[in-house]
Amino acid sequence: MGEGKYIGRRYIFIRFRGCPLQCIYCDENIKNNMPSRVEKSPGSGVFQEYPHIERDLIEIVNHLKTPDLFAVSFTGGEPLLHHKILKEYSEELRNLGYKIHLESNGIYPERLFFFDYASIDIKLPEHFRSLDEEEYRKIYKLELRSIKKLYSMGSDVYAKVVVMEDCDPEVVESVAKDISDIGDITLCIQPVTPINDNIKPIPQRKLLEVMKLCGRYLKDNVMCTPQIHKYLGML
Template sequence: MPCNDAQLLEVFSSIQGEAELVGYRQIFIRLAGCNLHCAYCDTDYSLREHCRVEDAPGSGQFRGIANPVSLEVIASLVSAWVDASPGMHHSISLTGGEPLLQAPVLLNWAPVLREILPLHLETNGTCAAALEPLVPHLDMISMDVKLSSVTGVATPWKLHRAFLEIASRTKVCVKAVVGEETPVEEMIDLGRMVRQMSPDTSVYLQPVTQQGKIGMSSNHLLCLQAAVAKQHANVRVVPQMHVFMNLL
């Protein structure tokens, strides 16, 4: 596959529903593939023949374009949307799956896309080496911390620490999905890691969503917030807002 072409899942316009940029309208470019297998994952990130692309921003009507998708195709699509409605979109969100699995392509894409709109990367925070050359081209990183209490596999603390150290060279926020099973000890580890690796970074606790509702008790959620705050005061609780707005 040429280095200018990416395996994509979908391209659409919507409202960012998570973490620091919540409420902003973005153009989402969702890349295929992931290196993790979180128990709560709701994204089918497998590679496919066609990527679905929204016909016009907010139309909810999609057409298929063949994978892999070239930089020329994606840049002209995004430019056309921005030219048609200047100011409507805050930024472009590179999301997944795990976008950094296609980091060599993104390294070519990022300078071109960033000429059109600021660039936001949503990532599971485990691919530090892939991130490093890309950091100068990113305006914002939303990094997930994958807690074992909700993913069902051991928290990759070492990978997260290395990632956060590099991500802190630009603006970064840390998000962790939490649930009823999440122990206070995980929150202590989370708060301590962010305080040590990137003290200016905000932490967002995202209560797990189940069938469109918050899937945990408010009492436990408040306990978890307090445990992070003891280590790192800059912590907020924000659920997945796009779910409540019935948006993609």
């Protein structure tokens, strides 16, 4: 199930391994030495290993396709770490009539190309255990550059920001302002999915306050979009 702007839509997710960022709420638990796996049938929870998935990927997508499919999503980890093979897959799938969706942390704007849909995950200072202000600002500027580049190419790009208990509403408001300066872009506020006792969700009142502040710049282009697949117990 999709999240963000297209929450609840049906996707085929292709998850790439690895990410240079170490967000404290990250749920990626794939080890580099694990074999690639594909769910045999959607929702079954039964997986088949593919030792040569690069060769078989397009055939796998064709097998999993259903009439209600919205798009094929490249997610991770960080897909743009593998941008060359990602571009090959994207071109082949689009030639077959699929819509392509990128989910990225946005720190590689120079590796971007056209996607039908794109989600850029804006990081907040509290998403990291130890990161100085200079390094954080560098990441943030790259994220904005990625949004601007995708927007200028005609991709349907939106921003997503994960909010936790200790988020600063004014910092999220400043994100909304910067996004509004780029163009007509939706901001998806995603309450964190707790993965341990140290990661706590944002209180309801605070969540609504954050959305109100963002609305000063984005009007109704602000959404609250939880990770619906987590609630449904799906991939």
